[in-house]
Every structure is written in structure tokens, then in C-alpha cells.
Amino acid sequence: GQQLNQSPQSMFIQEGEDVSMNCTSSSIFNTWLWYKQEPGEGPVLLIALYKAGELTSNGRLTAQFGITRKDSFLNISASIPSDVGIYFCAGRIQGAQKLVFGQGTRLTINP
Amino acid sequence: EAGVVQSPRYKIIEKKQPVAFWCNPISGHNTLYWYLQNLGQGPELLIRYENEEAVDDSQLPKDRFSAERLKGVDSTLKIQPAELGDSAVYLCASSGGLAGADTQYFGPGTRLTVL
Numbered sequence: 001g002q003q004l005n006q007s008p009q010s011m012f013i014q015e016g017e018d019v020s021m022n023c024t025s026s027s028i029f030n031t032w033l034w035y036k037q038e039p040g041e042g043p044v045l046l047i048a049l050y051k052a053g054e055l056t057s058n059g060r061l062t063a064q065f066g067i068t069r070k071d072s073f074l075n076i077s078a079s080i081p082s083d084v085g086i087y088f089c090a091g092r093i094q095g096a097q098k099l100v101f102g103q104g105t106r107l108t109i110n111p
Numbered sequence: 112e113a114g115v116v117q118s119p120r121y122k123i124i125e126k127k128q129p130v131a132f133w134c135n136p137i138s139g140h141n142t143l144y145w146y147l148q149n150l151g152q153g154p155e156l157l158i159r160y161e162n163e164e165a166v167d168d169s170q171l172p173k174d175r176f177s178a179e180r181l182k183g184v185d186s187t188l189k190i191q192p193a194e195l196g197d198s199a200v201y202l203c204a205s206s207g208g209l210a211g212a213d214t215q216y217f218g219p220g221t222r223l224t225v226l
Contacts, residue, residue, distance in 0.1 A: 004153075031213040042115070042202050042217035043154065050213070088153050092213055098167060099215060101153030 006089050006102030014110050021105040022073040023089035031092040032065050032072040038085045084109050115218035117203050123224045129191035132221045136205030142212055145188050146202040154202055198225045
């Protein structure tokens with residue numbers, strides 16, 4: 001069943017705008033990962049988070065592991081056309097071995 | 112460093128036919144995963160290997176799906192016979208080495224269409 005709630009499902013923004021998306025769960029997570037997937041390709045790892053409160057950046061991308069360990073967010077600053085794609089959060093629930101994925105956020109950018 | 116390699120990239124078959132997908136993980140990664148991704152959804156785990164041992168196959172429909180990783184490197188996922196509902200993208204991922212077990216790297220996937 002669905003263990004991660006990712007929102008929003010889709011975003012339509014103007015080039016240059018900042019973007020924010022998040023994932024929440026009722027379960028406690030030990031790891032949060034953020035991936036980007038483009039058409040016809042597999043998900044590409046953007047940022048990995050391993051500790052509650054951790055804030056990590058990768059260029060214009062910043063992600064945080066929520067203090068409660070039940071959520072994470074991803075921000076993209078000053079969006080550009082190549083940021084278009086589907087962004088997935090994924091996490092490993094405490095005590096479990098496998099990753100669970102969110103439903104994805106589809107980002108569309110108007111030039 | 113080469114990434115996860117999958118083949119074929121696309122496969123179109125008629126229902127009831129068999130099909131096989133191949134994956135070569137990142138060198139040195141002991142853990143290999145097969146995922147199923149339906150349109151508009153996130154990946155869902157089918158099976159996880161630690162070296163040559165399948166340690167989690169609870170989500171693999173064993174009546175028609177099988178997988179193997181005989182030498183602990185390459186892996187093959189097979190469907191026999193395929194059904195219309197099997198149309199999806201089959202993703203392979205691997206993890207291990209310095210990045211740790213939780214950091215999974217995905218291949219490009221095989222898009223299966225069952226007619």
C-alpha cells in the first residue's frame with residue numbers, strides 16, 4: 001500500500017521560479033533519497049539524506065531530512081528548462097530493508 | 112565509471128509469449144534490485160539480491176516471474192507467459208561500495224509492451 005505521500009503531483013512554473021516539493025509519511029524513515037526521471041530513462045539520484053535535520057545541496061537543489069523523520073522536502077532554485085522531469089522521493093522505513101517510492105511530482109517549465 | 116546497464120531497452124511481444132530482461136550492475140555493487148514501474152507511478156520492488164542470494168522476493172509474482180543472479184553479478188528477469196497487464200517499465204538498480212546499501216543507482220529500464 002501507499003506509504004509515502006508526495007506533493008504536489010504536478011507543477012507548472014515559469015523559468016526562473018523556485019520550486020518546492022515534499023514527501024510525508026506516518027512511518028519513521030532512516031534514509032531519504034530524491035531522484036529525477038526523464039522520459040525513457042531510469043531515475044537518476046539527486047540527493048541522499050541519512051540523518052534527521054540534515055540539509056544537503058547539489059547545485060541549485062537543496063533537500064532536507066525532516067526532524068520528525070517522517071518527511072523530506074526538495075527545493076529547486078532559479079529553475080531552468082532542463083529541470084523538467086518527474087521527481088521522486090524514496091525512503092527506507094525504520095526496521096525495513098527496502099526503499100519505498102512516492103508517486104512523483106511532474107515539473108513543467110514555461111520558458 | 113559505467114552505470115547500470117540494461118537490455119533490451121524496448122520489447123514488444125504478444126501475450127502468452129515469454130520475455131527476458133538482462134541487467135549488469137555497477138562494478139563492485141553486491142546488491143541488485145529489480146523494480147516494476149507502471150505509468151505515472153513510482154518504482155515498486157520485485158526482488159532484491161545480495162550477491163547471488165535472493166533475500167527479498169516477496170513482491171515477485173512467482174507463478175509467472177522468475178529471476179536469477181547465478182554468479183552474483185549479472186541478473187536476468189523472466190516472465191513466462193506474459194500477460195497484458197505486464198506492460199510496464201522494468202528497472203534494474205544496484206547499490207553497495209562506499210555509497211552504502213541505501214543509495215541505489217538505476218539503469219535506463221526496459222519498456223515492455225504486451226499486445
